[in-house]
Amino acid sequence: MSAPNVAASAPATEDGGADSEALQVLRRIFGYDAFRGSQQEVVEHVIGGGDALVLMPTGGGKSLCYQIPALVRSGVGVVISPLIALMQDQVDALRALGVRAGFLNSSQSLDERQLVEAEFAAGELDLLYLAPERLRVEATVRLLKRGTISLFAIDEAHCVAQWGHDFRPDYLALSALHEHWPEVPRIALTATATEATHAEITSRLALADARHFVASFDRPNIQYRIAPKDEPRKQLLHLLRTEHQGDAGIVYCLSRASVEKTAAYLVERGVEALPYHAGLDSRVRSENQSRFLREEGLVMVATIAFGMGIDKPDVRFVAHLDLPKSVEGYYQETGRAGRDGLPSTAWLAYGFQDVVQQRKMIETSEGDQAHRRRLAAHVDAMLALCETVECRRVQLLDYFGQKSEPCGNCDTCLVPPSSWDGTVAAQKFLSTVVRLQRERGQKFGATQITDILMGRKTAKVIQFDHDALSVFGVGAELSEAEWRSVARQLLAQRLVAVEGEYGTLVLTEDSGDVLGGRRSVALRRDPEKAARAARPAKASGGTGRKAAPADLPAELLPVFDRLRAWRAATAKEQGVPAYVVFHDATLREIAATAPTTLAELASVSGVGENKLATYGEQILELLATPPAEPAG
Known part of the structure; x- marks a missing residue:
């Protein structure tokens, strides 16, 4: 007999409405008291069987928009995800919540695939992750027709835009989902879309009749800074040493050679950094990505081949040592910082040679003259963002069709240029x-x-x-x-x-x-002095200890550090990224509220039923145990 959906035991409210059931799932499984922004509206619409196109910034909670409907509706939610290397972590995170999740991709053995296929056909999964290319295999389509599908979620939907920054040809075939399963709701989601990309997603995925949800693109916790390029590696090192000592971050370079040289430069100067680019052996690439996700405080130096789908919440900075090709790409890449909502930095070094390089790349690019004009327009918009004397955030959001006021948290606001x-x-x-x-x-x-x-x-x-x-x-x-x-x-x-x-x-x-x-x-x-936000002072002693997170008093830093050490050991033991256990924001709240009972711990945001049962007693014991006296 097949196992019931996770949501099946959620108590019904008086009106028995789907929205009430969704809220029960949000609280019980994910540990959150309320939906954010337009999440509830999206969730209710999809639970009711409607198609949706969701434009929501990274860190805005897009995944809940399909995960909760998949748990409430009958059947299995099928998620189209672009990167097979990240599926294991996505599934691990869901299983840690008690959700029955699985994936099918080429990294599995035949026995592993057959087990997942059997679970799907028997209705013993809540969510199944697939790469888009698998839907071009007839055997996959036959398998999906053997089971009951609750919804299709198309993640990173901007990949369908042919002239976008992350185009994936396999995404073009996803419009066929509606032909095979006309009654199954589809939800397409992306964090990056101009009006043109939005229109292209709508057209290529046949979502003209879908309801469109467009949230604010603003990421107020990210501080945007663009500096004149002057020995950029030295500038980067200064940024890391003065503001991000011991923090996890991503450094983007245009070429493979620059990735290798920059990673080596940082390592030689005591920064733990790893390279990532398409020219590396696939085993090395996979190992470096896994280390970045699972360990704390690593810096990944990469080409833009790295990052899409990365769900690491505590990336504190994203740095660019070369000019991005478009504002869309820049927004997507910088958006990997601060997914947990805590203060983070987006820093770019920009100079004359960047403009030269981009112009030459356009001249030698494949495609017709119209394509080159589109590329040139993308670069021109990026140059305008770099050269503006106005608020960077106002200009960035305006590119996506959103009006805003000066933010007070970008370099042009903090140190206005003239x-x-x-x-x-x-x-x-x-x-x-x-x-x-x-x-x-x-x-x-x-x-x-x-x-x-x-x-x-x-x-x-x-x-x-x-x-x-x-x-x-x-x-x-x-x-x-x-x-x-x-x-x-x-x-x-x-x-x-x-x-x-x-x-x-x-x-x-x-x-x-x-x-x-x-x-x-x-x-x-250019201002004589580069802008820099006021940051909490670093801990002394040269140990690489981080400053207390935002709004956590300095005296609670030892408790927060002990919780992070416990989380790191637990994650290592389970072979999962630290954030799968708990996010920094949850540990911060635990440190601040000091719960003494399971009921008090259950009220902390991010502590759902399964995590309370799995880790609750360990956390309470840690909080009740006095810290060890330093040796000597």
Whole structure:
């Protein structure tokens, strides 16, 4: 006889409504007292059999929007998830809650797959995770038709957008789900979608008749900061040592070589860092990802091949050492920080060569001219975010069609930059390009142009007799850093262009208007001191101990540390990531409230029935036991 759904024993309320049953499941299984934002509305709609398209930020609780309906409705919820490497952790987290979850993918042995298939057919699962490519296998479709399906959840639905940043061809076939199972509700979810991507998801997944839920894209706990690039690895190391000592984080680099060099650089300087990119042996890649998820305080240095579906809640920072290709990609990647709602940092180092590199990549990309124009528009939007003098969050949210007020928690709010009339500086820079090309038949990059403007008699200036040019020394009023900023912004504004493999600069169609005085040029003045949020002081002693979490008094830090140590040991024993046991936010609340009974512990957010039964006595015993006296 098949086992009942987890929700079957939830007590009915007087009206017997599905929403009441959903709330019972939320409290009993997941340990939360109330839904957040639009979660309850989504859950009720899907429980009632409706299709839904959900746009909700990372950390906003998207998974509950399909997990709870799957537990309330009859049958098995089938979840389409893009990364098989993460399915085991997703299933482990659900099993720790007492949910009957399983997955099918190529990493399993034949016996393991057959066991899960038998459980599915017998109705002994609540949730089954599948990679999208498995639905192209006829045997998988036959298996699904043998069981009762409560819903289909299509996670990371932006992967269906053909010109999006995470396009997955297998997602294009998912519209067939409605053809095979027209009565089964579908819920597609993503944390990243512009209006264009939203429309493409709707079209490709045949969700025109679905109800669309669009939550705020704001992640107020993330502090967005973009710094002028100046020895970026040193800048990164400074960030880690001064603000994120001992924290888990992700560092994104554009190339595999940069990943390897940056990871080695950090390790040599005492930061525990691991590399991740597609060129690594698959075993090494899998092992590094597993370590990052299961251990605390590791830094993952990666290309954008890493991150989608990562459910680690305590990533305290995401750093970019190269310019992302789009605002969507940037938002998706930075969104991996602070899923637990605690303060986190999104930091990007950005410079002239980033613009050069992105422009060259577009020129050499596959696809037609329309495709290149789309790529260029993505980069231009990213450049506008980097060069804005307004609130970063306002501009970021505006990109996704959401209006907002200045946040007070980004670098441009904390240390406001100013804009200045850079028309004369732009004319001097462009005039130098003109003089070199017309008088000498030469093309040079930004460094040589800067040296000429500043009147520097470098070996290269003397070699080419550039000190004889009429523009030599006319820009001595600006520093080298300021001229670098001018060059970067002229390139970003398409008032100068890059040509050839050596990155030489040439004029554009718009340059003449500036040189002729018909167009003024407003430029951003980089603040002298980079913005930095006020952070709690680090513990002394050089042990790498972290500061107390937000709103946890410093005197409770030893209790929090003991709880984290217990969690780490428990997770290691069970072979699961630490967050599968409890999130930091739950441990913080336990430390703050100091429960003495199981009933008091049960009232802590994130402590459901199964976790209370599994860990409750251990936690109470830990809290009741005085800490050991330090040796000596």
